[in-house]
Amino acid sequence: MKWKEITVGQVTIHFIKTEKFRTVYTLITLSEELTEETLTKRIVLADMLGFATEKYPNRRSVMLAREDLYSASLLCNTRRNGKYHEICISLTALSDKYTEEGNLENTFAFLNEVLFHPLIQEESFNEEILDQVKELNKKDIIGLKEDKNSYSTYRLLQEMAPNSKLSVSPSGTLENLEAIDGKNLATYYQNVMKNDNVDVYIVGDIDEEKVTHLVETYLPFKTKRAAYYDAFTEPLEEREEARVIREKDDINQAKLVIGCNIEDMSSFDLNFSLTLYTLILGGTPDSKFFKNIREKYSLCYYITASSLKLNHAMLFKAGIDSKNFDETLEHIRHEMKEMELGHFTDTDIESAKQTYLTMLKSITDSQKSMAYSVLLMKSLDLGTIEERRENILKVTKEQIMEVAKKIKINTIYLLEEASHEESGV
Incomplete structure (x- = not known):
């Protein structure tokens, strides 16, 4: 490209x-x-x-x-x-x-x-x-x-x-x-x-x-604005203790959404180390969330991790039974701590890197994807596809561990079944 x-x-x-x-x-x-x-x-x-x-x-x-x-x-x-x-x-x-x-x-x-x-x-x-x-x-x-x-x-x-x-x-x-x-x-x-x-x-x-x-x-635009702009929002307010919000609705499956602050980090870590952290933690069927929380402990119907980098935020989403709320939250915190401690393998890292490389390769399968790839490159200072490929391969386990320490739970939201009796958090 x-x-x-x-x-x-x-x-x-x-x-x-x-x-x-x-x-x-x-x-x-x-x-x-x-x-x-x-x-x-x-x-x-x-x-x-x-x-x-x-x-x-x-x-x-x-x-x-x-x-x-x-x-x-x-x-x-x-x-x-x-x-x-x-x-x-x-x-x-x-x-x-x-x-x-x-x-x-x-x-x-x-x-x-x-x-x-x-x-x-x-x-x-x-x-x-x-x-x-x-x-x-x-x-x-x-x-x-x-x-x-x-x-x-x-x-x-x-x-x-x-x-x-x-x-x-x-x-x-x-x-x-x-x-x-x-x-x-x-x-x-x-x-x-x-x-x-x-x-x-x-x-x-x-x-x-x-x-x-x-x-x-x-396309004779006469805009007064300069072409370049910084798309990052202001950093999110930090909390000493995560806030928990529980609401009821007429649903069969409770929706758990956890919002995390992404603390300040380098452009390289934001674009590459954080991406691998997300994939290993909850971004693929091989992730720690999926293999442990969903498959090993059967606590959720689905569970994912994703980031809103320009907004300094990360989201974890899961479909659960409300009765499993406390246990699911405990396991999510545990898996986050495991990432900080480096309790993930070289195979996990290589698998995440290959997933990223596959996603990069697929960009050139669509003209729309190619255009939006350049748009993101501009917004996040990502570099070209070739530069992204080189940079993702440079990420080390230690860099992923350092990034893990900068992900802090801010707010926990549960939309639960109307018939469920609330339990303590």
Whole structure:
């Protein structure tokens, strides 16, 4: 995977050259600092951009325009990236090598229509279309409570880091959704186009000079922001003693989510030593959590470990019977201590390294994965795929042990069966 970056005005273009695909994948990210006040608007705005434009005023005409581009695939959504929230517009279209000359330029012209000419009339988005989009988002917001895995994670983050970016509802709020109308959304759209950070990722068998010209011509952003930004949030507040929150719901399987602080460490340890720690502890079917807590002691239906590096947080998630809460927690603490003491083998380390290398290899199987790999590289200072491969092999057992000492349980959240009698912790 060959990667190169240039800046055109205030826009950063990332060229990811590969001859593996017949298509060219273009991803445009509009990034702004995440706030509870704007998140719902940004989600709705992304949906509106993909729904209709001045030239294509309804969903059917947008679909027909994509078909004219040899069934190009358009996706408009949002994602979080540390302290930032990103509106992501992507388009996958056949390379000019497999169509008549000019298809790539036509795809950029289509992206120009989506981004710079949404269906705004008399300084307002179309209210009828907006109502449809808001109804879909309302279902997502309400649906969070029904998805017990997502809801329990959200509640953990609310309790662990109140009033922080981590605690903002992933789908937005009904109150903020109801406040959106065509006029204030159009005003916010103008704000996004003037102030958001803009990055353009192009993946495929591309000519850099030609693509640069297309970006200058069809994506003439006038953003005021600099292209580079630091995506890390503020470190989490430390606790002398972990906080325990237990809530009841009408469920058959209790959801245990444990939030941990990741204390300050070097970029190398954060990106590589911590990754191996996570894989060995709870990131694979060969992990200590899985082999011991799930298989040996049969205390849970599933158990995983994952990290939110940009947010200085690590999460352990398990599906359990509430009666096993205390014992499960005891074993999780025990396995964490085992990692600190170095009670894991060279085979565990090599297996984790091979898992990481396999994941690295799979990145080049997808143009989308390649684009987001570069995005993460920028956010976390990860280095190229080749540099990541070299660095993961350098990690020692001692480095993993040192990282283990910097993972501290902050908050423990249990969403348990309504019929269960609470026991002491």
